């Protein structure tokens with residue numbers, strides 16, 4: 001066990017438990033999601049220099065102009081995606097450091113996650129392996145149009161904001177499936193897309209701030 005895993009000081013289980021209480025106070029009610037958030041050590045996903053802030057409810061830089069999402073947003077999106085049910089196959093667009101993927105790995109049977117920035121993809125792969133999370137499949141690719149070869153998914157989550165939802169991505173949702181994503185340019189909102197036999201239903205949730213979806217690999 002190295003120091004990163006030792007759980008001392010500001011990264012201790014007690015500190016993490018305080019975050020869970022905060023998420024509860026902010027309105028997260030799904031106990032499965034709260035348990036998953038409690039299980040995943042967020043400090044392992046960020047730079048050691050920032051580790052003391054790992055369990056604050058804030059987004060933090062992860063390099064390459066990207067961020068690890070705020071814990072509340074990770075919990076909220078996971079809760080909306082789950083809708084109180086066990087998830088089978090989930091797609092995430094925007095792996096970043098892999099934190100959201102790790103949380104998803106605790107509530108879904110298999111997770112596919114795609115990232116367009118190679119060093120982030122590689123770092124996430126290393127971190128997930130270190131945490132012995134083996135049900136997350138990472139891919140280095142442009143995820144703008146999803147990952148059709150593993151479709152359909154009963155859950156799709158996008159952790160970067162697009163101006164609009166592409167039809168191609170929407171089609172990768174299975175009937176009864178749910179998709180949660182931020183949309184908008186100046187002003188962004190979280191949206192829930194539900195698919196049933198008759199088509200798609202869209203609902204707008206709260207205001208959010210995500211990094212933008214970008215085209216191509218880098």
Ligand code: SAH
Pocket residue numbers: 066067068069093094095096097098099100101114115116117120141142143144159160211212213214215216
């Ligand atoms: N899921 C992360 C959040 C990462 S920030 C977490 O757990 O904290 C969003 C990520 O989306 C960035 O790493 C960014 O590089 C990635 N991204 C942006 N456009 C993308 C695209 N077209 N395909 C795949 N990933 C993309």
